[in-house]
Amino acid sequence: MANDNNVGSPAFASLVSPSVQKMTTLGSYVDIQSSGWAQQYLPELYEQEVTRYGDRSVSGFIQMMGAEMPMASDQVIWSEQGRLHLAYQGTINCTNGQVTAIKNIDQPSNAETHAVRKGATVVASIVGGAGTHVCKAQCTIGVEIANDALTLKPYGAKDFDDLPVLAGGDTSVPIKFFVYGSEFQKGSSPMGESIEPKFKTFKNNPLIIKDHFEISGSDTAQIGWIEVSGESGNSGYLWYLKSEGDTRKRFEDYMEMVMIEAEKVASGSDTATKNSELTSIQGSEGLLAAIEARGIVATSQFNAGAEMSEWDEVLTELDKQGAIEENMLFLDRGANLVFDDLLAGISAGSAGGTAYGVFENSEDMALNLGFRGFRRGSYDFYKTDWKYLNNPSTRGLVGGLKGLLVPAGTTSVYDQGLGNAVRRPFLHVRYRASQADDRKLKTWVTGSVGGATSSGVDKMEIHYLSERCLVVQAANNFIKFDS
Secondary structure, eight states, X not given: OOOOSOTTSHHHHTTOOOOOSSSOOGGGSOOOTTTTTTSSXXXXXXXXXXXXXXXXXXXXXXXXXXXXXXXXXXXXXXXEEOOSSOEEEEXXXXXXXXXXXXXXXXXXXXXXXOOOOTTEEEEEEEEETTEEEEEEEEEEEOTTTOSSOEEEEESSSSSGGGOTTOOTTOOEEEEEEEEEEEOOOTTOOOOOSOOOOOEEEEEEOOEEEEEEEEEEHHHHTOEEEEEEOOTTOOOEEEXXXXXXXXXXXXXXXXXXXXXXXXXXXXXXXXXXXXXGGGTTOOBOOOHHHHHHHHSEEEOSTTSTTOOHHHHHHHHHHHHHTTOOSEEEEEEOHHHXXXXXXXHHHHHHHHHTSOOOOSXXXXXXXXXXXXXXXXXXXXXXXXEEEOHHHHOTTTHHHHOOEEEEEEEOSEEEEEETTTTEEEEEESEEEEEEBOSSOBOSSEEEEEESSTTOOSOSOSEEEEEEEEEEEEEETTGGGOEEEEO
């Protein structure tokens, strides 16, 4: 209760504090009973609620970059093509030219059966104690004999141990090589074995998201003096409209945030042992988890004083992947300002002066120090602030994530439901739906209030449910920028 008669005092101001709770509280209202109605003067009341945090919603990322499509299964499976050309790394015995510990260049942590055949010619880079040497060689023993090792014979030397980069004692050294063709003698047999194209299969499963709002019948008829408003568009003098609208908008944000943050339950995890209803949860692969597992993670591009050469390292990584021309950058405030400073310095140097861009480029009106996009090399980048990273009640609270690079455009995939190849955005949401039930965003009302007649309980309950998962195709083209 209020005890101070001075409505301008800090004690009064501290009483009016927003409260996110299941029920309305005294702290959500101005108490004028003891300090207002007991005096002869009517206080000046502002009816409209002040939106001091602006638009509080953080959704919009998925809607901007992807699409939403129905599915009727417990999981979605897709395949992605491998590289066309053969390239590996391993260890070569310089005495006999045998290469072992062969690994694919895209998965250097896993040993792999190679597809290099006898007669194939390769370009090899060998790192010895005295430096690096690039040479040509021919495969004399390939998959016909063993698929976990091969033997190379150099063109420009008798053996590999004659190479100038080898120091004393070098016998087994690292090697990287790729196949550029083949060579056979006259009248020889055809190329042995054949190469089957490789592809990788990925899958994800939808998870169920729920929320719930309830209000008693008496409270729905309680007229308040505050005119409520919110992101959901509800307005009026009924406080439960505000509560229900905020609950719905918060749930809509959750539908997007889950697609970004979701993770698979680790094998042997005791996440679900506290509640018997959660013993079968699987989790789902969200955007951040997909990039960490199959994409690129960068850490130094947005430090203070960053130079364009650091960003060129990103271009080098994109060249190794799909080389998609147009990309979107979703950044937090700090990373966005680093970009602005970097581009402003380049603009000033190349143009011979400061770049003006607001009010018809008039330097007397306004100075534009912000950049919406830029082109570097053969890539276009369009950047924007991502509210999710700046909001102190979402990712802005924990930090660590500076932004994401997301390729724009679509990729061709085979849709089993349609029976043919279709174009899909690299990033899209699949939700459960059928002719009987659409679970994209399911809402239903129970109770005996507000038109509901499903029970004799004197209250209205509004339930929210969605079942969905995120599909991140060609995740090798996505970049996650950590601080």
